[in-house]
Amino acid sequence: DGGITQSPKYLFRKEGQNVTLSCEQNLNHDAMYWYRQDPGQGLRLIYYSQIVNDFQKGDIAEGYSVSREKKESFPLTVTSAQKNPTAFYLCASSTTGWNIEKLFFGSGTQLSVL
Amino acid sequence: AQSVTQLGSHVSVSEGALVLLRCNYSSSVPPYLFWYVQYPNQGLQLLLKYTSAATLVKGINGFEAEFKKSETSFHLTKPSAHMSDAAEYFCAAGGSNYKLTFGKGTLLTVNP
Numbered sequence: 302d303g304g305i306t307q308s309p310k311y312l313f314r315k316e317g318q319n320v321t322l323s324c325e326q327n328l329n330h331d332a333m334y335w336y337r338q339d340p341g342q343g344l345r346l347i348y349y350s351q352i353v354n355d356f357q358k359g360d361i362a363e364g365y366s367v368s369r370e371k372k373e374s375f376p377l378t379v380t381s382a383q384k385n386p387t388a389f390y391l392c393a394s395s396t397t398g399w400n401i402e403k404l405f406f407g408s409g410t411q412l413s414v415l
Numbered sequence: 416a417q418s419v420t421q422l423g424s425h426v427s428v429s430e431g432a433l434v435l436l437r438c439n440y441s442s443s444v445p446p447y448l449f450w451y452v453q454y455p456n457q458g459l460q461l462l463l464k465y466t467s468a469a470t471l472v473k474g475i476n477g478f479e480a481e482f483k484k485s486e487t488s489f490h491l492t493k494p495s496a497h498m499s500d501a502a503e504y505f506c507a508a509g510g511s512n513y514k515l516t517f518g519k520g521t522l523l524t525v526n527p
Contacts, residue, residue, distance in 0.1 A: 406458030
């Protein structure tokens with residue numbers, strides 16, 4: 302079955318540490334997105350990528366970095382510059398960068414600070 | 416800039432009662448509008464979407480929503496709540512670009 306796989310499901314970060322969240326899709330989608338979810342805050346866009354080797358900042362990109370070396374993969378690195386990283390992170394994909402009508406979500410990664 | 420307001424962060428209903436979750440958007444141009452459902456520690460699933468076709472949109476699990484341009488609203492309803500409907504619901508809006516703007520969510524509790 303096609304879908305989006307996020308790993309790990311739970312992740313812990315120590316002070317000053319960078320951590321990377323994995324997102325893989327086998328839907329052959331061009332566009333991929335990272336959202337951050339905080340309780341009572343809804344979802345906020347961190348980064349998005351419409352095509353391989355290209356990505357753009359969303360609303361809250363500071364303290365995060367991404368890469369898009371392969372169509373099926375869009376890893377998110379939470380750097381030590383992100384002072385409040387504890388949140389639920391959701392990866393999503395769609396057929397094209399403009400096709401928000403069909404947005405598929407992964408099951409998320411909960412990141413916590415030790 | 417697009418904004419989405421969900422009235423009520425928590426709604427509690429009895430099983431079998433009407434479910435009404437409210438969503439208002441701000442935009443000078445009718446956007447695409449969506450309702451998503453999220454179960455604990457899961458991603459979001461699309462319930463239904465409005466894309467400028469019929470104003471009354473039917474979705475999965477018996478949910479429907481009506482687009483009212485004059486009220487800039489897109490409220491979600493279900494005639495009879497089921498225990499399995501307990502979840503968090505998000506309204507979202509998007510224009511002719513990549514970006515979806517989400518509301519802050521409404522947690523639905525269904526009491527037996």
